[in-house]
Amino acid sequence: MADMGGDRVEEAVASCAALLRPAAGRDWDGVRAGRLEWNCRRTAEHIASDLIAYAGQLAGRATEAYVPFDIALDEGTGNAGVVDVIEATGGLLAAAVRTTPREVRAFHPYPFRSANREGFAAMGVAEVLLHTHDIAEGLGLPYSPPDELCTWVLTRIFPQVRPEPDAPWSTLLWATGRGELPGREPVSDWRWSNNLxxxxxxxxxxxxxxxxxxxxxxxxxxxxxxxxxxxxxxxxxxxxxxxxxxxxxxxxxxxxxxxxxxxxxxxxxxxxxxxxxxxxxxxxxxxxxxxxxxxxxxxxxxxxxxxxxxxxxxxxxxxxxxxxxxxxxxxxxxxxxxxxxxxxxxxxxxxxxxxxxxxxxxxxxxxx
Known part of the structure; x- marks a missing residue:
């Protein structure tokens, strides 16, 4: 378990960019992202916002609340520029994960009000995978991240979810209300779980x-x-x-x-x-x-x-x-x-x- 998540963050961001960059010329503003209320453009910006927020929590050693900052893209930034920002913020989170000592825990509200570097990495990967899926659904594009990456997320922040060893991506989508699994009731309300x-x-x-x-x-x-x-x-x-x-x-x-x-x-x-x-x-x-x-x-x-x-x-x-x-x-x-x-x-x-x-x-x- 030498990698505490930096490599995984980069892998997830690479899969996101590989899908979104070729579609940068499409209309992201006028298309809803899957089941979300946001459009595809807003969802892509949200990915970047989450990545930099998690990096800030680790770098700032925040213990009581979120570090009070956000990012804003320059006026006129195109879709390709949004992908650039996702790659940049993903690199910052990967760097923060690699340089944060193992014992450091920073604030995150659910469920036990803190997470370690591996937890923030797993949350970042989950945000990237799931919202890339949402955008892909809106744009009508196929998207299926590596099984190993999905398993990595499930075994770290979804410990309460029974795994489907042959279908980790389907399990992650089901666990977050985005899909169905045979023999399981649909999920309408969900949370991930960092370790206590x-x-x-x-x-x-x-x-x-x-x-x-x-x-x-x-x-x-x-x-x-x-x-x-x-x-x-x-x-x-x-x-x-x-x-x-x-x-x-x-x-x-x-x-x-x-x-x-x-x-x-x-x-x-x-x-x-x-x-x-x-x-x-x-x-x-x-x-x-x-x-x-x-x-x-x-x-x-x-x-x-x-x-x-x-x-x-x-x-x-x-x-x-x-x-x-x-x-x-x-x-x-x-x-x-x-x-x-x-x-x-x-x-x-x-x-x-x-x-x-x-x-x-x-x-x-x-x-x-």
Whole structure:
């Protein structure tokens, strides 16, 4: 996962320019762009505006709102000039993505009020692909971007969407209300989803996208810089669970996996997260692990407290629980320091029978 999106932005912009430049002599003002209310000219200008806005967010390190600026094309600029501006602003976003440190997050309103460099790259690519499609529809031109580019977007900012491995472009169009997929209801209201980050005193818990999970499961870094000895095997196993849930359309980012990153140096030290969404009674299971070189410093306790407090602040969560081997004394100390207590033997027995838990596991819980 060496490329955090700069190359992808350039690839998307190149596909846009390849379609629009030969059509620059057409009437863009008098033609509506697909299903949009805008005409093709306004839509093309919007692509450029989005690209420079995202570049500005990253370059300006904006944390509370959008950087208050916009672009205006010179009077008399023709359609070919608009394509020039799209290429220029795309180059600026690609440069901003490449030069922004991995830990930097800048403001974006949905859904968690921030995005990292990869998120802004993915949003920029999505804007280019989708609005180029809108313009192509208006002008009656065929347009189909590379499948790999569409998959790249889906696995980063559409984690809740069940993929169609053989039809990523159709999936992206369906997910944004621009097309149909067999067996799925039409989409009328949609949002993309940047990864959630939960802050703690010395750590940040950074939500893992399906793309990062797939890389971790395959033996990669997931786009993180890890402490020596990391990631631990449990983190890779948990990443596999995310990949499986994503493939089934069951992944929900808030109830997935987080990589624990140390603020002081930006190094990832472990993984933490949930085994799935809360059940009908508001109960969810947590799990965690650390790389061996990060243990004994209170990181697991701090991360578990932060995750637990974030989850229990929600109206749909009443109880969190963890299953820990009775021989794992260090993990038992972590769970106790994080405010969890051992459940009664009767409840433990009933839960073990209901969920077919191993006899060596002990249950601990924390309520809202």
């Amino acid at each position: 980050v939960i802050g703690a005193e010395r750590l940040t818990l950074q939500g893992v996208t399906p793309a990062a999970a797939a890389d971790l499961r395959a033996g990669g870094t997931g786009g993180f810089e890890w402490i020596d000895g990391g990631p631990f095997d449990g983190t890779r196993d948990a990443a596999g669970m995310i990949v499986s849930a994503y493939g089934k359309g069951e992944h929900r980012p808030e109830w997935g996996m987080f990589v624990v990153v140390r603020r002081a140096d930006g190094l990832a030290v472990g993984g933490i997260g949930f085994h799935g969404v809360p059940d009908e009674e508001g109960r969810a299971e947590v799990g965690y692990d650390l790389a061996e070189n990060a243990r004994g410093q209170g990181y697991a306790t701090e991360a578990l407290r932060a995750l637990s407090e974030h989850a229990l602040a929600r109206d749909d969560v009443k109880l969190l629980f963890a299953a820990i081997d009775r021989e794992n004394a260090p993990s038992q100390r972590v769970i106790a320091r994080a405010g969890y207590t051992r459940v009664s033997e009767d409840l433990e027995k009933a839960t073990r029978e209901l969920h077919d838990l191993e006899g060596s596991l002990r249950l601990y819980s924390r309520e809202s």
